[in-house]
Amino acid sequence: MLHNSFQIFGCVFILYRIFHEGPVADFTGVYSKEDTKIERIFKWLELAPFLELVHHLIGISKMKTHIFVGMLINIWILFGVIDYNPTSPYAMHWIIIRCVQKTIRHFYNAYSAMDLKFEVYAIDYIRMTAFYVMYPLEYVYSLVLVFNTLPKVKELGIGRYNMPNLMNFDFDYQLIYFFYICASLPNFINTFVYLHRKRAQQLEIAERFIRPVKQD
């Protein structure tokens, strides 16, 4: 409950700050390097789910692979993409989408934690259906961000390690970007199909809850 509450309040606060300052100030200024408050809160919010990973590693709970992969991707977008291109307007759009998604998800988790799961069909419906819009939007914006940041990474020469060297190995950080561009699409399709099937399963249970099967 504490974790979910922290996530909800944090994301709502960020959305409030963004929309409060949006009409009068440059959107990109809200996530500028000088203003570290929003940046700090958002980074804590994205890192906090790693507690779930600790729970999984010490055997308290199980974690599905796609959740772990999604977590890694979001952390990388934040620290490995946006950090090199913080003034991109797409960064702000991605953050807004992430905040809305996290608000919905953690509100639903808090609602489930209070043993209210399936009691209010509308909440289950919104939680299970919102991904049809939010997840593709998030994916598209993450791809756009990556394409937008690629020239800057190339220009700055970040993470470049050239041959000849002792280990006969060369590396360029751009390769991670190319790998993400190629590998993210099958991951997106796989996760989307999984969420779609999960939605059908959960809503069927929710419908049975509100319309119990008549016993003959």
Added chain:
Amino acid sequence: MTLNDYDVKPGDTLYVQDRGTQVSYRLAQILINIGPVISFTLFWAYRLEIYSFCLGENHVGDEENLVHFKPTLAQDVAIKMALCHFMKRILECTFVHFYSKPTKSLSNLVLELGYFWLFFGTVVPFYLFHPHYQADGFFTQVLHLPQGTVSYIYHFLTAVFGLAEMMNLLCHIHLKSFRKGDHDYTRGIPRLHGYQAVSCANYFWEFLAWVTFALVAQTLASFLFVSACFFRMNFRAHRKHHRYIAQFKNLYPADERCYFIPYLF
């Protein structure tokens, strides 16, 4: 095979599992092993085109090296080791192994192809044939050995590689002797060519061959490949060791044998 071979009678319940598209097991193994042979040959033949495309302006000054490839001793030995290993595997797949399973699923085949064709077949030769490849660095800069001794080390490692490959082949021939043909599930207790000390001597000899390859090639990619091999074979050897114990019980000398590396684990 028919239902009568499995003693299925009218009235029995038959459970069917769809395992997806299947490929002949022998064909799958040949396809898996032929990839690195093809890729190493392509890298040798089209080195100029590959690195001109990949390196672009970064290979300025290396035209001579690219056009007339003069491999160092390390490159020459490593390339020949890789080709020998996979050609030996192809010959084993064709003439030696008796496979108990008739088919392999297409999804498993794709994963294996990714491992051998992409990881070993592309990443390893990319750095091995690289125009900026630096030979002997591990021996001269890390171990501080004199340059003159390095060629003897390569000859020694080649000899160890040859021995490991020969022993691996003998292990496979020994395992073949327990079966009459394909689709035979019979297992015996192997006792020759290293099996006295370890349950999966064939894995041990193959791992030793890969270690010598990595020491000769001296690329990060080859060391990563050897690490991956270690984890895969360690997992399989552990499973096989316990399968032998479960099948043969007190007859299997489990106390005398480790499962992967002799006298260690």
